[in-house]
Amino acid sequence: MSAGEDIDGGVEPAVPTWAVFGDLMSVLLGAFVLILVSVVAVQLELSTQLEREVKQHQEETRRRQTLEQALAAPLAAGRVTLINGRIGISGSVLFALNSDQLQPEGREVLKSLIEPLSAYLKANDEILMVSGFTDDQQVREGNRRFADNWDLSAQRALTVTRALIDEGVPSSLVFAAAFGAEQPVASNADEEGRARNRRVEITPIPKPSNGAEAARGQ
Secondary structure, three states: OOHHHHHHHOOOOOOOHHHHHHHHHHHHHHHHHHHHHHHHHHHHHHHHHHHHHHHHHHHHHHHHHHHHHHOHHHHHOOOOEEEOOEEEEEHHHHEOOOOOOEOHHHHHHHHHHHHHHHHHHHHOOEEEEEEEEOOOOOOOOOOOOOOOHHHHHHHHHHHHHHHHHHOOOOHHHEEEEEOOOOOOOOOOOOHHHHHHHOEEEEEEEEOOOHHHHHHHHO
16 A cells, blocks of 8 residues: 555545525524414413403303393382492392391392202302301300301301392302401491491302312212
8 A cells, every 4th residue: 555545545535515504494494483483372372361361251141231231120229239240249138147047038139049049050050159258256155055256247148148049040050158357448447347347248250060079079
């Protein structure tokens, strides 16, 4: 083997510049495509989420309008209030102070709600949550029927729930909840505010899924 052959054999051929540039462009193009795909995916997700929120808002507006139309007569008579889809009834109309026994006026108010609520429930896949609330004053010491405001609000919610069932609302479409002095709608610093906080609310809510119903039944 000659010296010239040894020299030629030990030198690797240089890679053409255009090939390096081509590889670099391929990498950059691939990265650009990945970024573009990611941006498009994010935009599609945001668009889908916005569309869901718009539909949810429209459905909520429709539900409230339907409920307001159903309760037109009781609302016009000033016997109940309707705020954010919650039907409010003053505690003084339903019950005497520190009592869970329905007063005649309260029973009449509930009777006036049966027909519109029944029609509303038939047209919508919803159930009724009956919530009891109190002011922040402790139950009177002489009243041993209730341990505290939680107990009082629970019994009042149960009383209204049973009254609705007695008047024809299916028991599977109504349940009771107690909040005690939580979630006041007015200040408890004066009697007027405390009177507003002593209330019962009836709220139509979506029916729970079968899984949620099974869990609640356990």
